[in-house]
Amino acid sequence: MRSESEVRAYIAMRAAEDDDFRAQLVADPRATLEAETGLRFPASLPAARA
Numbered sequence: 001m002r003s004e005s006e007v008r009a010y011i012a013m014r015a016a017e018d019d020d021f022r023a024q025l026v027a028d029p030r031a032t033l034e035a036e037t038g039l040r041f042p043a044s045l046p047a048a049r050a
Contacts, residue, residue, distance in 0.1 A: 007037060 002010070011033070015022040024032045030041050 011036065 011025070014036075015025055021032070030043075030045075034040055
């Protein structure tokens with residue numbers, strides 16, 4: 001399993017290099033991250049902005 005910092009770095013790199021992924025991430029961050037990582041996030045978890 002990758003560490004949180006590795007996942008964050010991967011997502012940032014992917015968003016910087018892939019316009020379609022970045023658009024999906026902006027439009028629906030929870031679904032995009034769930035699809036990309038295989039993790040499930042509770043609906044009550046607010047989306048954070050970095």
